[in-house]
Amino acid sequence: MSDTPAAFPTSVDDFDTDDRISWSKVDNKYIMEETNGNEWEFDTELKRWVQTVDKDLLEQQSKAYQVPGVDESEDTKEKAKSKKRKKPDSGQDGKPKKEFQNTAVYVTSLPLDATKEEIEEVFSRYGLIAESIDTEDKRVKMYTDDDGNFTGEALVIYYRPESVQLAINMLDDTDFNFRQGPNGKMKVQEADVSFKKHKAEDEGEKKEPKKQSRVDKETKQRYEKRQAQKLADWGDEGDIEPSKQPGANNPKLARTLVLKHMFTLHELEEDPEAENDIKEDIMEESLKFGEVEVVYVFNMEVAGVAVVRFAEPSSALKCAKAFNGRQFDGRSVVAYIADGTERFKRTKKDQHAEEERRIARFAKELESGALAKDFDDDGQRIDNNGQNNGDE
Template sequence: MAAAEEDFEFQLQQEEIQQHKREHGDPFTYTDPDDGTVYEWDQEKLAWFPKITDDFIAAYQANYGVTDATQQRTASTTQQTQQQQQQKKAKKELKPGEKRKANDPEWFDVDEVKNTNVYVSGLPTDITDDEFKDLMQKCGIIMEDAETGQPKFKLYRDQNGQLKGDGRCCYLKRESVELALQILDNYEFRSHTIHVEPAKFQLKGAYNPALKKKKKKKQKKEKNMQERLLDWRPERKEPLRPKHERVMIIRNMFHPKDFEEDPLVLNEISDDLREECEKFGIVKKVLLFDRHPDGVASVAFKEAEMADAAVAALNARWFGGRQLNVALWDGVTDYQIQETDREREERLKKWEEFLDKGADIKKEVTTEATTSTTTTTTAASSSTAGESDRGKTEG
């Protein structure tokens, strides 16, 4: 019964709305009886606003006056309002659960402010890539491809693979484009007058999404590339050497048993080795693998060339009665030897004995010093007493 009553009331409301439309027109519009201004109801803001029509604009211009700029802004506002109304209407027409169709894909123009490409024409048809690169570098740094690391320029060819006499170059900075237009436009190059202009990209054929490059997360890589290109320091002409070639390995420098009696010898050898190696360059780290049976030590230099000089000077030299075997580290071999639990206990036991021995020696030295001081004091007292007795006798 309740559902039937609700349906009946809803039907009565719809009939009243239809009757109001027939008598008064659209229920969402209102005409002012005094001046005839038409207002429309904004459902979102819940308020009446003047309806923007051609008659309303003409009446507004006649009453308040308008300039050309104002007319343009008004026309733009009118167009935007109409577009918004069409969008709202399209949303209302959507059925429940139906999604709005996306806009058809299309090519977009490159922003002039961000465009760092220039188009060059009038080039010789036998120009090489190196010649074109040297020519364009006169006006700035050429961008490098983030994937290949190669400079981004191109000489165009025809269907037969022959050069057409034109090309494109991508600079790192926008200022280089302006400089190229001033310097290289109408520039004489090998008896050819070349022409330079900002590059324009046009669509050839129908739009194909498969040809569009996919966006990749390479902002950090591109930033590092730009910082390297803008770095003022000169580039290394020789290829960079591996980091492990900065480390020098020395064999037969000691024997593990050398540290059993006096563990402090380890520090003495390390200090002597650092002092000797600093003659060849900056030493970053010195390690002694005291458990290795071959008596291995390693020295890390700041540069590989420093390690080369140290190897050449120290190999086959004698140290503490042992002939050294010196070479660069291969980057793979691990000279660290892990001790077992038993070996660790023995090492700690020997270390305690060493400390106790040192404490006993210190105690003996202190006792001897105290005894010597007491003896000296007694002798001095006896001497003073004897002199006093002699003085009394003489008196």
Template sequence: MSEGESSTNSASNTTTTSTAEQRFLDNRWVAWNRKDTFMEYVDNEWKYITDEKIKSSLRVRWDPIVNEEFLAMYKMNYGTEEEVEEKVSQSEAIKMYMEEKEHIEEKHNDKINDNKVIINDDKQKKNKNSKRPAGWIDFDEEKNTTVYVQGLPLDINEERFIEIFSKCGVIQNDPRTNLPKIKLYKNDDGSLKGDGTCRYIKRESVFLALQILDGMKLEDGCELKVEEAKFKMKGEFDPKKKKRGLTVQEKKRFLNKQNKIFEFKPDLPVNYRPKSDCIVIIKNAFDINELIQDASLLFDLKEMANELLNKYGPVKKVIVYENHREGVISGKYNNTDESDMAVKHLDGSFFRNRIISVDYWDGRTKYNVEEDDEQNKARMEHWKQFLGCEDDTDEEIKDQ
């Protein structure tokens, strides 16, 4: 190529690039002449980029590398293709918004109506159950805990019956009477028939009774025949004979009391002492007539008993039971060591010239009794004598 031709190509390239779009990509200037022809600026000249060229004696096809850096640079220069949203007028936008709002409200109302239908169905089911006609009900045999026994001695009593059947499990108590749910059937004249029923708490007790008690011979030679009780409808249902059902609170108390029977209780230690052993009971400390004659003696008794008991340890509380005919005074210690010393030294000793008996409180006996009519009458007569108006009536006293 001659010098003239080279200058001509250079001039033409300059003219072409002047009308083309130029971009700086990959550390070089690239131009596009809008006719599917790309040019690059190399050695101060614009040269056409061809698909193939000779490089290092090898024919190489030009294929631009598309990587993250290239895409980032491309997007920065040319932007990205975005969806073109159709522009609507303000009135159309308001109309679309109202239609969408009505659609959402309709769906919400439909959901509320569906929930109301479900609730009403549940209420109807409950009402159907609550309005169940009175009559016999089916008994679930898998939950049966009652056994029927035959061959009982004709002179057996309830205590002996409970003793025999309690060997196989805990007998259930009646929630109303709190008595064991057993029954010995009798004839019209009141004599025993020789059969009966027993209801356990656990179903397992029934199987155990069938294994152990069925065929068991008692001391008098009677052989027991035990089987699972079967309940059958007998006659027509009489609602007047139906027992009152338990309330929710009664059922809860009954079940809690029943479950406590099976709760695990650790063994008490060998040296265990109940709290009642901290309380000592002094008897024959005074006579009721003494208090009737002198009511102020009550305070003196309490002070003297407190002084006596404090010799063996600090006393937390002293109570004088002035209405008890045995002349009882109680004292409470902090521990059993102190109460042991008091019982040991005071039992059989003298107190106010009276021989007293001292022992531990059993935890059950109530010594706080009310004044009877005889004591009240004697006290009132003494009070009248004290006032000096023994023969006066209540009306005469008011007049005075």
């Protein structure tokens, strides 16, 4: 039986804030269940957590010491039954058990020259990265070897669990900022406690239990308020045309794909039909992943930006996964789901058309001499009453 981990709270006042802890009405005591399946009971007299005996282990030990001719199965079943934990119904006096939700991803094969700022920038595209409760430092852990050199492995902790699968879908088996790590493309997977424990042992970190300072409720409340505000700002600081006011829950963003390095401004200037050709190519490729509502080419962006809006978010995700890192006319494409924090510029076709119509109309009038009668010999415009409107 392992020792009580230092991270387990021992004050009853702190139990409400720990998702792993619930109240068992059957045993009339607090129960803690770790993500690895280990279960603990809180001993109120000793003021410490005691690990419970696993049912299978109990049966194995019973068989090992079983006396021939004596049937102990009935007693064993009764004992095992008494150890069974039941989740209390909502509304009863017991505290309902909260399901643990993972919010972290474990990343391997990052480029060895990658910086924390780069990792934050890439992974923050798919969700708000959590911060330290006491400071505003992003919770990104870069692992190093005994000499302090980065190993290409990192742990990224998001504020919301929904960001985990999105980051995996978008970043797993892709290049990191056009670079690869020691083992090729980076791998992104859901993290669990075994990753952090394994890395700590490899690095010789904190082998002895470390006494943690208790974070008071006011500090945690301030942290939650700060993170909630940043979560709102994360999807509401800018807009991606034509979605004018995207928010954190704007459904258009989930199905809007941003593509970069699809063209150069020189290409658009050199060939008037290039913009339409690019749009048609993107539409043709995007339709392989689902229904497409519209494709925009932002012809004033040096980064060669195009935006594709799908009918379904799943189609946008699949397309982003396929496009990201793909070569297009010798350029490496960057593809990701819109987060509402960027503004892209383009000249609209109706503006072009109106300007062209105005110029054509003016040229036609000049050719026909229709404008000549409106000016006198000195080039001054004459009004409808035949009066000269020039300066006195």
